[in-house]
Amino acid sequence: VATISLLPSAIRELVRVNGKECVTLTIARDALSSLIETARDVRSCLARLSPSLPPAVELVCEMDRSRRMADELNTLYRDALLSIFLLWGILTLFLGNNRAPLLLISSMLLSLAGTLLTFWALHIPLHLLTLAGLALGMGRLLDDSIVVLENLRRWTEPARGTGSIVEGTQEVLLPVAASTAATAGALVPVLYLPRGLQVYLLEFSVAVTVSLCISLLVSFAVIPVAAARWEMKGTGVLAHPRGRLASMYRLLLSNALRHRIWVLATAVWMFGLPVWLLPARIDSPSLPATLYNETVGGQWYAAARPVVNTLFGGASYQFFRNVPHGEFLDLEMETYLVMQVNFPQGTDITSIDATAHLLEQDLMTAGAPRLTTRLFDGALFLRIDFPDSMVATPVPGALRSRCLRLAAQTGGAAISVTGFGAGFSGGRDLQPAFTVRVLGYDYARVKQIAESLRENLVQNPRVTSADIDRSFGNWSRVQEIALFMDREAIARYGLTGQEVAAAMRSRASVLPQRTLINVQGSQLPCVVTVKGSDRLSVPDLASIAVPGKRSAPVPLRSLLSAQQRPAPSEIVREDQQYVRWVSFEYKGPYRHAEAFLDATLQALPLPEGYRFDRSGSSTISEKDQHALLMAALAALLVVFMVTASLYESLLCPLIIMLSVPFAYIGVFMAFVLARMPFGRGGYVSVIFLTGVAVANAIVVVDFIARKEKEGRRGIEAIVDASVCRLRPVLMTTLTTAGSLLPMLLGERSGVWYMLALGTLGGLITSTLLTLIVVPVVYSLAHTKGERGGGKNRMV
DSSP: OOOOOOOOOOOOEEEEETTEEEOOOOOOOOTTSOHHHHHHHHHHHHHHHGGGSOTTOOOOOOOOHHHHHHHHHHHHHHHHHHHHHHHHHHHHHHHOSSHHHHHHHHHHHHHHHHHHHHHHHHTOOOSHHHHHHHHHTHHHHHHHHHHHHHHHHHHTOGGGOSOOHHHHHHHTHHHHHHHHHHHHHTTGGGGGSOHHHHHHHHHHHHHHHHHHHHHHHHHHHTHHHHHHHSOOOOOOSSOOTTSHHHHHHHHHHHHHHHSHHHHHHHHHHHHOOGGGGSOSOOOOOSHHHHHHHHHTTSHHHHHHHHHHHHHHSHHHHHHHHHSOBOOBOOOOOOSEEEEEEEOOTTOOHHHHHHHHHHHHHHHHHTTOSSEEEEEETTEEEEEEEOOHHHHTSSHHHHHHHHHHHHHHHOOSSEEEEEETTEEEESSSOOOOSEEEEEEESOHHHHHHHHHHHHHHHHTSTTEEEEESSOBTTBOSOEEEEEEEEOHHHHHHTTOOHHHHHHHHHHHHSOOSOEEEEEETTEEEEEEOOOTTGGGOOHHHHHTOEEOOSSSSOEEGGGTEEEEEEEEOSOOEEETTEEEEEEEEEESSOHHHHHHHHHHHHHHSOOOTTOEEEOTTOSBOOHHHHHHHHHHHHHHHHHHHHHHHHHHTOSHHHHHHTTHHHHHHHHHHHHHHHHTOOBOHHHHHHHHHHHHHHHHHHHHHHHHHHHHHHTTOOSHHHHHHHHHHTHHHHHHHHHHHHHHHGGGGSSOSOSHHHHHHHHHHHHHHHHHHHHHHHHHHHHHHHHHHHHHTTSOSOOO
């Protein structure tokens, strides 16, 4: 009844490199091990094994994920080293000697060493995100030490006598602790972001917070001791209290304090009035609505609206008008070309291999330096890697054109060509631009919801290729043959559905029994199959005869009908929920597509226990934008609570918080001028700046308030106190900016570039406006307090 044969297992995958057959070995590292060290050990092992191989056999490392990470780490190390040189130059210009910069740089390195030791003690992994947090915060690590050292220098000036190291340190203890607590507190809301965003921000925030805490300890433990033993005198070139820059600042601030209302109006104008948010009309029969529609809603204002928005909208109007929100994830692909061919369902691997040989021969003849070919069920994958020496030559462009020509000449298959980050297609079944997951506990209900979403999407004429049967990582459209039994015909022939199904399975499938048998000492899999079942067609299936009980054998075509229909490429369950993907293309800008998709999802009601998920989208969704915005607002609240608890006052923290919108002006204009999209990195810069920007305001307000407690009031007292804090404020700002500047010299993409861009822009405007507007607001509040009988004291 059967033939038993010992055969090789069916070929499911083939790999070749430059036309040579390969056996692939995938090596995965342990979760707690270092990727770079593991890759280094593997390469060392390959080098030891290569001499012992036969002449015709070689070991080739096809893919090494550690190389990109090593390059990024080298870039971070380069940026850190460049930052140290920039910081040294900035400190030398301000301090005028070599000892003080050496002490401050040493304190920063000591803070970094303490941070790394803390990471080791707390088992915090040291990888790209944590290192990026340390590199980005290098300048901020100097801020506390700069403020402490500058105050000690002031206390030990000859004109003031020997002074007291202890008193000088105590004088800045509260503002330094408050600024550090505010910066760290602003990062707390990161804990409550969606999991997809926490991947980028949580470990980065942990690195920044730990380093700030260590820096605070170093600034009060090391700087006072060193200042007591070393003479830190020096005039410096910039911002000396009796220098030209300080004199110019004194004159500017004095004039600003005499024109306080104009200064505040200018600051508000720079941020922008929300005139651009006024609606065109108000649909209401009320008298105020009628007056509004006749004035603001009238034709004359509609014609003047663009000019009014530009004149009075400020930085916020320019930002929301000209800067797109959201961005693609920065994949930063290496220099290579990818050609993927998806064959029709059921194509055997022999036919795929024949096509692969033709493509390989053509591309290698054209000069492909390194061609890797992978064949597996239904698909062919070719990758051409280019060495750095060939990137700037015409070869990559010529090979890309050749791949596109081959794609256009190949029919019956879906072909995509991707190179240098740009995509080119010559077929179908490519990865869709937009995807939404539908999750729920009932398979049929999930399918029904997905179909309803698809119907709502296709009502937009810009939507194309809407599908509910594709899945992530397997975007090919799958067809299935559905068989429908004619129960009346089956009963007429005296048969049952089980008998019909059994007759069909006897010819059409591989039987599920699979076991291991011992063959010459080896355990080999044993599979029972029906001869010819792999070549069975629908007509062959219809001709299968079912033994009849009342008549001669009955062909299946008399008992059932066949229908070809779309089918899901796979059935997925996640956390006990069925998952169905809704995919589509959109002919228009991505931000318009995002807005349309968000509106469609919100308009579609869902039963209890079912939900939509867009975590697999390649762009930042409105939900993520809302989460990041809430985190920024929560950071504002945390910073206010921290400063209010430290100063035991409400008015003082409110004045300090003015530096935050000043920072936002710089963030807005930085992205407008750079013409960069505002994505994850931009939102993080807003959160990060919320804590960093208040540090300078705390230093200024605290010193003015101390002068007030000593009995010095009025414009001159505010000017003297502000001028005294000019140099530490400029030093902390420039050192923080100096640590960010190297990150702007690389690729104009990615989270870290946007983070550095937004932070640098915010620091510039926050510092400039804090030095002018904060003393002005303090003066107004102080005057109001005096008129109110001294009830509104600052401290």
